Amino acid sequence: MTSQQRHARRPIDQLRASPIAPHLDAFERYLDDRGYAGTTSKNYILCLAHVAQWMNQCQFVIEHLDEGSVAQFLDGHLPRCQCRDPVVRRYGDLRAALGHLLVVLRAEAVIPEQVPEMTPVAEELRHYDAHLNHARGLAPRTRRNRVRTVGRFLSDRFGNGRIDLSMITPEEMREFVVRQSRHYNARSSVAALISTLRSYFRFRTACGDQVQALTGALMAPPIWPQATLPKALSGTEIHRLVASLGGTQPGARRDDAMVRCALDLGLRCGEIARLSLDDIDWCAGTITLRTTKGGREDRLPLPQTTGEAIADYLRFERPPNPSRAVFVRRLAPNDRPLGPDCVRKSIRQAYARAGLPYTGAHLLRHTMAGRLLESGSSLKEVADVLRHRSLNTTLIYAKLDVGSLSAVALPRWGDDDTPQRQSTPQTRGRARCQGTAYPLRAAYLASLHSSHYSDAPVAVRRDLQRDCAVAGS
Numbered sequence: 001m002t003s004q005q006r007h008a009r010r011p012i013d014q015l016r017a018s019p020i021a022p023h024l025d026a027f028e029r030y031l032d033d034r035g036y037a038g039t040t041s042k043n044y045i046l047c048l049a050h051v052a053q054w055m056n057q058c059q060f061v062i063e064h065l066d067e068g069s070v071a072q073f074l075d076g077h078l079p080r081c082q083c084r085d086p087v088v089r090r091y092g093d094l095r096a097a098l099g100h101l102l103v104v105l106r107a108e109a110v111i112p113e114q115v116p117e118m119t120p121v122a123e124e125l126r127h128y129d130a131h132l133n134h135a136r137g138l139a140p141r142t143r144r145n146r147v148r149t150v151g152r153f154l155s156d157r158f159g160n161g162r163i164d165l166s167m168i169t170p171e172e173m174r175e176f177v178v179r180q181s182r183h184y185n186a187r188s189s190v191a192a193l194i195s196t197l198r199s200y201f202r203f204r205t206a207c208g209d210q211v212q213a214l215t216g217a218l219m220a221p222p223i224w225p226q227a228t229l230p231k232a233l234s235g236t237e238i239h240r241l242v243a244s245l246g247g248t249q250p251g252a253r254r255d256d257a258m259v260r261c262a263l264d265l266g267l268r269c270g271e272i273a274r275l276s277l278d279d280i281d282w283c284a285g286t287i288t289l290r291t292t293k294g295g296r297e298d299r300l301p302l303p304q305t306t307g308e309a310i311a312d313y314l315r316f317e318r319p320p321n322p323s324r325a326v327f328v329r330r331l332a333p334n335d336r337p338l339g340p341d342c343v344r345k346s347i348r349q350a351y352a353r354a355g356l357p358y359t360g361a362h363l364l365r366h367t368m369a370g371r372l373l374e375s376g377s378s379l380k381e382v383a384d385v386l387r388h389r390s391l392n393t394t395l396i397y398a399k400l401d402v403g404s405l406s407a408v409a410l411p412r413w414g415d416d417d418t419p420q421r422q423s424t425p426q427t428r429g430r431a432r433c434q435g436t437a438y439p440l441r442a443a444y445l446a447s448l449h450s451s452h453y454s455d456a457p458v459a460v461r462r463d464l465q466r467d468c469a470v471a472g473s
Contacts (some may be wrong), residue, residue, distance in 0.1 A: 015045070018052035019062035019100070027104050035319060044089065047097035047394050050087040065111055070098045070395035121154045131203050139293075141270070149196045152180070165209050170217035173197070177218070187221045195221045229399050232370040232439035237356055238263075245309075249458055250328045253313040256344040258327060260309040262347060264362060265300055266368035266386055268293060269340040269347075269361050275326040280310070289387075296388050367396075373401040 027048070031041045054060070054077055060069070075093060082087060088094060105111045106198065116122065125147050132143045153176055154163060177197075181190050181292070201215045233241065245256040261267045261275075270290055279288045280302065289298045310326065321328060325337030347361040367385070372382045383394040398404070 012049055013046075014056060014292075015052040017047040018055055019060075020048055020052050020055070023062075023101075023104060023108065023110065026108060027101060030100060030104050031332075034335060035321060036332040041331065044097040044100065045245050046086075046353075047088045047094050048101065050081075050083060050089070050094065051098065051101075053083045057241040063111060064107070065102070065105065067102070067114065070095070070102070073098070073309060112195065121151060121158065121160070124154060124163055125151050128200060128203055132199075136199075145192075146196045146199060146303070149180075149193060150200045151368065153197065153200075155193070165204060165211055165214075168211075168214060170214060173214055173217050180291060187223055191223055195216045198250075201421045208267060226399075228396075230366045230396055231358075231360075232367040233356075233358075234402060238367065238371075240354045241356065244350060247353065251346075253309070253317040254327060255350060256341050257306075257313045258346050259350045259364070260303075260306040262343075262364035263368065264303045264306045266365045269343040272343050273327065273338050273340045275327055276324050277314075280307075280326070281442070282307070292387060296387070300385070325354045326452065366400075369394075369397040370400040374399060374403070 002060070013243045017022070020027075028041060028045070031044065036044075051073060055062070056074055068431055074091060078089065078091065078094065079085075083336050086138070102111070106113055118126075119359060128150060129147050132146060156169060156176065157172065160166075177190070177194060180193055184190050184193070194376050198215055198218055201211045205215075235275070241259070246252070247255075249255075258272050261272045262269075265287070267289070271292060274291050275287075276290070279290060280286075281288070285302050285303065285307070286299050287302045289300065292298055318326075318328065319330070321335040321336040321339060323335045327336065327338045328334055328345075329336050344361045347364065348359050351358045369382050369386060372385060374380075377385075379394050379398060382389050382397055384393065
């Protein structure tokens, strides 16, 4: 063995002579069980060899290893490291290896579990989260968003000190809302922020605090229902998106299957991420959604294109692991299901490959609703497929049904087949009374002599009398 080879083994020798050595086999099994590649495992072991040198120099006891000592190594020792080469000095790799080592040591009861620091703000957020869970029954993601918002507000006002809501003034509340609103682009986001703060103050009111004045100081921006037109892909854009599927990039089959679930079934990103292998009945051709937004269990038919995309992913790309989730991580640890954010990212990348200027994954759900209406489906059928609790939620898609809207649109003046004449106030008045252009208005004029006319507002009566005078001239 050459001198260079002996020199390269010295860090490993120090590792096997360090306090980490008794737990090295458990560390390797931990990485192997989670599907880490052999090169990654070897790199993490070399990272531990560097840590072993530092522990030997400092005579550090492994029972004292925790997040604080990890920060001491990474932020204190690493910038001034003079350990003997070859050692790994990459910050990210060292942090990841030490994080895995802490998990292994806690699993073997070598070091105690991490106890989070319970500041007054953290304790208050824990009580508020329990209220949202047990008293309000909110979903975990909704609770996390609300707790995060309230945490920003309390930390901004009180830091790590004691919480005294009587010290908060309405002006401070409004200033906080203004600062946070700069990060939002939509009115609905600002309204959600204010709704969260109101929810927290209602919770404190139930606890006996006098914070009604703070609740009254929060004014949400007006949001008109059905005021916007839902965005959807056009037929040409759908063809471009479908044509971009079937690529050769890593994870291509998984991305194709997720795009198909959103485009063909109208599934939300969270529903796609939570799909299980047990939810698909291949013989019956159905898919069951067990944890939906409404908390119900729904069963949908599985289209052939969607089923083929999922089957291709399961057969040729999904890594073998004990997880029952359909879509799992491509990289280690690959036994964990994907999160909704990863689904959104995959759909966003599919837009980019198709050359479409969109980023929202929910756009595919709107697109499916539009396609159903174009094929002749009723709003009730669209509501059933999208699994809306109320038909009022589906009414916004009526704006996409151009064919039905054109059938009920009122004709404009001059759209009939009668010869065109020069428009005068007299002819416009006659047209209104005759109902050629304003049928609703004509019907109202016809009721002038009814007994209900005296109950009409003064301004309405005056307007109607003027129209009739013009029509009779």
